[in-house]
Amino acid sequence: MNLARLLLRSAQTAGARPAVLLGITQLHDYAGLAQRAAALAGALRDRLGLQPGERVGLFTHNHPAVLEILFGCWWAGLAVVPVNPKLHPREAHYILAHSGASAAFIGGDIGGGLGDAALPLPELRALIDIDSAGYAALLQAGRIDAPLERAPGDLAWLFYTSGTTGHPKGVMLTHRNLLTMTLCYFSDVDTVRPQDSALYAAPMSHGAGLYCLPHVLAAARHVVPESRGFDPAEILALGRRLRGISMFAAPTMVRRLVEHAAAAGEHGAGLKTIVYGGGPMYLEDIRRALQVLGPRFVQIYGQGESPMTITALARAHFSDTAHPQHLERLASVGVAQSAVEVRIVDGDGHALPPQSTGEVIVRGDSVMAGYWRDAAATAQALREGWLHTGDVGSLDGDGFLTLRDRSKDVIISGGSNIYPREVEEVLLRHPAVAEVSVIGRRDAEWGEVVVAFIVARPGAVLESTALDALCQQHIARFKRPKEYHFVDALPKNHYGKVLKTELRARLAATAPPA
Structure with a gap:
């Protein structure tokens, strides 16, 4: 089993079909x-x-x-x-x-x-x-x-996902994993016709790039925007010119596209499907998107450890406005995809009944082989054949999964994962920083932004510009805090653990009214 055979098959059966375009120019x-x-x-x-x-x-x-x-x-x-x-x-x-x-x-x-x-x-x-x-x-x-x-179990894609305990972990995805994801695209996400196009406006290093596989299998077109990234005006123009465009977008991208379309009086002509995921999509945002662009949306929920393949909220669910649980379903992340099982379990791993809140676990042929050179982390994540996602949610009686929280303190900003500890470790390099705690704050444009609470060493004077400069030396720009709060002490429990819930409450109390 080799994923490259998907390309060989399309070359043999449909060799003259357009494959790669830069903008509207076929390459x-x-x-x-x-x-x-x-x-x-x-x-x-x-x-x-x-x-x-x-x-x-x-x-x-x-x-x-x-x-x-x-x-x-x-x-x-x-x-x-x-x-x-x-x-x-x-x-x-x-x-x-x-x-x-x-x-x-x-x-x-x-x-x-x-x-x-x-x-x-x-x-x-x-x-x-x-x-x-x-x-x-x-x-x-x-x-x-x-x-x-x-072999089906041979490594194909080694994707590094930032960890809550320091260095990122390498998720080992096999040829079988990615072929399963490909087939789930057809069964649970969307159909693909030869005249359709996959548009790569989100990073090809992530799920947007993996979605090349179903489009290669269907011998459809692959379009890289001339901007090489996300530009709402460019996307809408490509939709009008090429038609049949499908794309993956983080919720922040969806919001920006919707607002641009609304301001320009456009309705997404030529955009066939927008698959969104990778972060929280708030109910009011998807309702606005449906109002402006219509039922062109599919939501997926996955992790690097089960790429794009835990649940899906299909186009039909968005269109079924007469269903009595329509709004609840819009706020969910859909139902288990065809090749996986999803459960909600308690702290001991016991399955919970519908409507109960617990950890989301998943098993199936899309689940990773493990973490590269990290047996301990693999054993923690994969237990008795199930991937423990670390996400907290509940299943209703019809199988729709609603995510309630994340047990991992990941911050998702613009569709990119940011783990607080990696930011905290950089800030602690400053000699004047005694303690630091990093959390996310909801943001209308980015979904969440990074906020750092800093305790200075006695007698030290700290400025955010110095901390910004330190971050710029060691981590990506998108991980840098957007706000610094200098405090005398961090709230802690009896065991000395920082109470991030209290820090979030402080931010909520000081937020301007909506």
Whole structure:
């Protein structure tokens, strides 16, 4: 089982169909895309000496070459290590070092810091700029005619998700995991026609990139915006020109698209499906989206550990306005996808009845193989065949899951996960900081923003500008606190644990009226 066979199949059966577009300009048809992937696979094996099972990093903004790199790596039997392009080079360095990546592809405008002599990557044999002549030369190599054989349980995608206990963990996703996700797309999310287009406005290093798989299987088009990112006016224009556009978007992107469309008097002509997830979508926001753009939406709930495949709220659920629980369903994240089981359990792992609140657990062929080089974390997350998500929710009598809270203190800002501890550890590097606690505050534009409560050392004078500068040296910009609150002490319980619930209450008490 090799995911690259999906591309080979489409190239053989529909080779002349448009495959990759930059804006409205076609770059490759399916036959050409497969030839480029096969050539890249040959170069990775014959020129760089990579062997099946080795890892290849990918650290770039959205780029048309991402598709041929993904399939070229799989074609050669390699695993891809996608790196969030918003990360700081030091954070990207950790991921490449921990994964033992043998090669890495970088975008021309990011990734340069990976060559820093102070940050050695001893296992990295090649660092390749995808806009360089060196990359173009790789595509002139001799091809590997057919994708190498891989077992269903072989590693395909090593996705690093930030952890609550420090360094990010590498989620091992296999060829079986991602094929299961692909088939769930067709059964639970959306149909795909050859004339449809997958639009990559969200980072291709995450779920938006994984959704290339069902669109390759259907021999549909793949469109990278000329902006290489999210621009509401550009998206609406592409919808009018290309028609049949589907895209993944974080809730903050949906809100921005809706407000732009409303201001421009547009209704999303040509946008077929907007799949949203990756953060809380508030009921009033999705109702506004439906009012402006109509029933073009599907919601998914997943984690890196079960990518895009825990639950789905289908288009039919959005349209069923006569149902007596319609608003409750809009506030939910839908029902279990076809290839998984979902349960709510108590602290001892016992299943709870409908309407009870507990931890969400899931099992099925989409669930990860484990965490890379971290047996302890794997044992904690995977128990008796079930993935313990750390999310808290409840199932109603019809199987609709509503998330109530997150037992992990993750902050989701603009669709990106931010874990407080990694921000706290950076702030504690400042010699004048005695204690720090980081929480999220609800924000109309970003979903949540980072807020830091700081206790200074006796006699020290602290300014937010100095803390900002420290964060800029060590973590990505989107993880930096938007607010600093300097306090005399942090609220704690009898065991010395900081009471973040009390900090959230303080923020709520000082928030301006809505």
